[in-house]
Amino acid sequence: MTDVATHAATSPRFKDNAKSALADADLQNALKFVEVNFIARRREAAERLPEFDALRDSARDIKDHTLAHLDLYLEAYENRVVERGGHVHYAVTGEDARQIILDICRKLGARTVTKGKSMVAEEIGLNDFLAAQGITPIETDLGEYIIQLRHEMPSHIIAPAVHLTKAQIESDFRRVHAHLPAGRNLVEPTSLLTEARAVLREKFLAADVGITGANFLVAETGSSVIITNEGNGDLTQTLPKAHIVLASIEKLVPTLEDLSQLLRVLARSATGQDMSVYTTLSTGPRRPDDPDGPGEYHVVLLDNGRSSMLAGEFRDMLRCIRCGACMNHCPIYHAVGGHAYGWVYPGPMGAVLTPSLIGIDKAGHLPNASTFCGRCEEVCPVRIPLPRMMRSWREREFEQHLSPATVRSGLAFWGFFAKRPWLYGVATALAARLLALAGRTRGRFSWLPLASGWTRHRDFPAPQGGTFQAQWNRQRGRLARPVGQADGPNL
Amino acid sequence: MTPRELVLATVRRSLGVTGAEATRRSEVAARLAGHPPGVVPERGQLEPAGRLDLFARMVKAAAGTVERVADMAEIPAAVAAFLRGHNLPLAIRHGGDPLLSSAPWKLAGTLEIRQGASDGADLAAVSHAFAAVAETGTLVLTSGADNPTTLNFLPDVHIVVVDACDVVSDFESAMARLRSRFGAGVMPRAVNMITGPSRSADIEQTLILGAHGPRKLHVIVVGKP
Numbered sequence: 166m167t168d169v170a171t172h173a174a175t176s177p178r179f180k181d182n183a184k185s186a187l188a189d190a191d192l193q194n195a196l197k198f199v200e201v202n203f204i205a206r207r208r209e210a211a212e213r214l215p216e217f218d219a220l221r222d223s224a225r226d227i228k229d230h231t232l233a234h235l236d237l238y239l240e241a242y243e244n245r246v247v248e249r250g251g252h253v254h255y256a257v258t259g260e261d262a263r264q265i266i267l268d269i270c271r272k273l274g275a276r277t278v279t280k281g282k283s284m285v286a287e288e289i290g291l292n293d294f295l296a297a298q299g300i301t302p303i304e305t306d307l308g309e310y311i312i313q314l315r316h317e318m319p320s321h322i323i324a325p326a327v328h329l330t331k332a333q334i335e336s337d338f339r340r341v342h343a344h345l346p347a348g349r350n351l352v353e354p355t356s357l358l359t360e361a362r363a364v365l366r367e368k369f370l371a372a373d374v375g376i377t378g379a380n381f382l383v384a385e386t387g388s389s390v391i392i393t394n395e396g397n398g399d400l401t402q403t404l405p406k407a408h409i410v411l412a413s414i415e416k417l418v419p420t421l422e423d424l425s426q427l428l429r430v431l432a433r434s435a436t437g438q439d440m441s442v443y444t445t446l447s448t449g450p451r452r453p454d455d456p457d458g459p460g461e462y463h464v465v466l467l468d469n470g471r472s473s474m475l476a477g478e479f480r481d482m483l484r485c486i487r488c489g490a491c492m493n494h495c496p497i498y499h500a501v502g503g504h505a506y507g508w509v510y511p512g513p514m515g516a517v518l519t520p521s522l523i524g525i526d527k528a529g530h531l532p533n534a535s536t537f538c539g540r541c542e543e544v545c546p547v548r549i550p551l552p553r554m555m556r557s558w559r560e561r562e563f564e565q566h567l568s569p570a571t572v573r574s575g576l577a578f579w580g581f582f583a584k585r586p587w588l589y590g591v592a593t594a595l596a597a598r599l600l601a602l603a604g605r606t607r608g609r610f611s612w613l614p615l616a617s618g619w620t621r622h623r624d625f626p627a628p629q630g631g632t633f634q635a636q637w638n639r640q641r642g643r644l645a646r647p648v649g650q651a652d653g654p655n656l
Numbered sequence: 657m658t659p660r661e662l663v664l665a666t667v668r669r670s671l672g673v674t675g676a677e678a679t680r681r682s683e684v685a686a687r688l689a690g691h692p693p694g695v696v697p698e699r700g701q702l703e704p705a706g707r708l709d710l711f712a713r714m715v716k717a718a719a720g721t722v723e724r725v726a727d728m729a730e731i732p733a734a735v736a737a738f739l740r741g742h743n744l745p746l747a748i749r750h751g752g753d754p755l756l757s758s759a760p761w762k763l764a765g766t767l768e769i770r771q772g773a774s775d776g777a778d779l780a781a782v783s784h785a786f787a788a789v790a791e792t793g794t795l796v797l798t799s800g801a802d803n804p805t806t807l808n809f810l811p812d813v814h815i816v817v818v819d820a821c822d823v824v825s826d827f828e829s830a831m832a833r834l835r836s837r838f839g840a841g842v843m844p845r846a847v848n849m850i851t852g853p854s855r856s857a858d859i860e861q862t863l864i865l866g867a868h869g870p871r872k873l874h875v876i877v878v879g880k881p
């Protein structure tokens with residue numbers, strides 16, 4: 166499986182993570198904003214554009230077409246980059262990508278690198294690696310900068326510091342920006358932003374190399390596309406001697422028209438903006454008569470397991486454009502936040518992607534962290550069937566004997582009856598009668614054998630009347646009687 | 657095998673193809689050459705005057721400001737008035753853009769003009785947009801000596817001049833213009849699509865303008881479409 170050496174995943178401890186998240190008052194306060202703001206803003210943006218759903222179909226089709234021809238689009242893209250004087254490096258694993266980036270930095274004698282927000286860089290643990298090699302990485306997206314100060318992972322793919330409150334950020338700034346007057350006022354978010362802007366401005370101007378991710382790579386022109394609201398990605402890639410783009414191979418789109426389709430759904434799904442503030446297409450290094458721009462332009466194309474994902478039932482996941490809508494609409498994410506998922510990608514998209522990248526043995530809890538309410542699929546701009554894929558992971562987990570023994574024996578027990586409908590009917594009717602009898606005084610149970618997982622947190626209601634099956638049969642019996650001229654559909 | 661060969665081989669194995677299939681190759685070539693449009697929203701499909709109004713509305717919705725002037729001769733006064741109105745020093749920087757260079761800046765009196773890329777010390781810059789998209793109020797700027805990229809990001813205030821004729825309905829029209837100006841498949845080093853001033857909502861999702869880029873974005877539309 167892929168290497169995660171420098172970025173230890175705590176996904177195997179999801180249950181403990183979730184428990185502490187639920188008890189964390191600061192986190193619970195911060196998470197309220199996600200549920201309230203993101204959902205409403207996305208809905209309003211979608212409603213303002215009558216073609217929004219048609220554009221989602223279009224976006225899905227573009228991604229499907231590109232993935233089905235990925236080898237050819239990679240070649241076309243690479244040719245264009247090289248024509249414009251850029252360099253393309255293929256990296257099979259995260260470790261390969263880190264080494265390629267290190268080599269470029271070393272050749273340029275780089276001591277500091279600025280970084281635009283990149284989930285792929287988080288995936289390969291780039292910051293820790295560079296720091297260990299004596300190169301100082303500086304995150305420049307405000308949210309990423311804040312979590313870098315705290316040595317944390319992002320808790321959301323588009324709002325990395327969404328789990329933090331203003332007061333927490335203030336105390337981090339006071340701790341790290343120790344050269345600034347202690348008595349300064351940092352109460353308002355504006356003053357925090359102003360301080361970060363000033364501190365980072367110096368870093369932008371001093372950096373030797375700038376590293377960004379890419380939201381898209383355009384095969385037609387050999388361009389990498391970054392999208393930001395702050396403008397940090399642009400300063401990162403414009404000012405230093407070299408610009409390194411770190412992007413995974415599924416970021417390809419064929420043409421500028423295809424890019425236009427995807428741009429129309431991305432910002433609306435992510436932040437509810439019609440467009441993010443800065444969408445920048447970069448193609449090659451500084452041209453002969455350019456007064457600014459990087460002297461070198463490198464693209465590191467990371468595979469890290471994605472080419473294998475193309476083969477199986479998780480190919481659809483490679484359509485993901487990392488908008489974050491699925492987590493913004495996820496009741497589990499609202500309850501526990503992003504860190505509980507234990508690795509770089511949280512929420513429903515993480516529940517599907519993480520097992521593919523670090524293995525179902527480590528990430529088995531994630532596809533189970535779902536209520537199957539289906540809202541993620543409803544809002545996904547590229548219509549990824551996230552619930553179906555979470556179910557597939559659960560099946561694999563079961564087949565590989567990774568689910569806990571209690572779950573397995575429980576399911577086997579249930580399966581025995583389910584395969585024998587007559588016996589199932591008798592057994593459930595008997596169980597319902599017994600439970601109704603036992604619970605007739607209180608109407609509920611606060612403890613039941615074998616159901617402590619449920620009753621520890623809430624009461625179990627005593628059955629009222631017959632089983633569902635029995636009621637269903639009665640109901641059907643009534644409906645099946647001829648009622649004159651039936652004009653309904655044949656059942 | 658090189659890493660490149662390994663990645664391409666795995667992609668092909670997963671897709672069950674060799675890469676030599678003529679139909680796949682021609683399909684990809686046709687799409688790259690023909691770049692078919694997808695769904696283009698109705699919103700921007702307006703006659704020229706309506707398109708300009710939509711553009712102005714969308715810029716304002718993105719927290720930018722807009723004004724219209726009759727011709728280039730009015731630019732210097734408009735720029736000076738904007739700076740004065742925001743208590744900013746009367747100094748700007750612009751690139752070698754012929755349109756901006758030939759503007760009668762002297763008419764604006766004491767306005768100090770610097771030329772070339774920014775080193776971060778300028779408070780205000782003026783750029784000339786390659787095009788603008790009415791659909792979302794987006795400016796399209798291209799890199800080069802005429803309009804250096806640093807002017808779009810380092811100064812506190814960015815003033816962008818756009819010719820009314822260059823305000824197009826939708827992204828597809830802007831892309832078509834890029835293609836006809838630079839050639840099929842060819843792009844300038846950077847194309848900056850800018851929609852409003854810089855902002856961040858990373859602190860408790862409170863929206864604040866002026867994160868790393870300009871705190872203010874002012875658009876001056878010149879002439880009639």
Ligand code: SF4
Nearest residue numbers: 485486488489491545
């Ligand atoms: S899975 Fe869909 S909704 Fe979730 S981040 Fe990816 S594109 Fe957005």
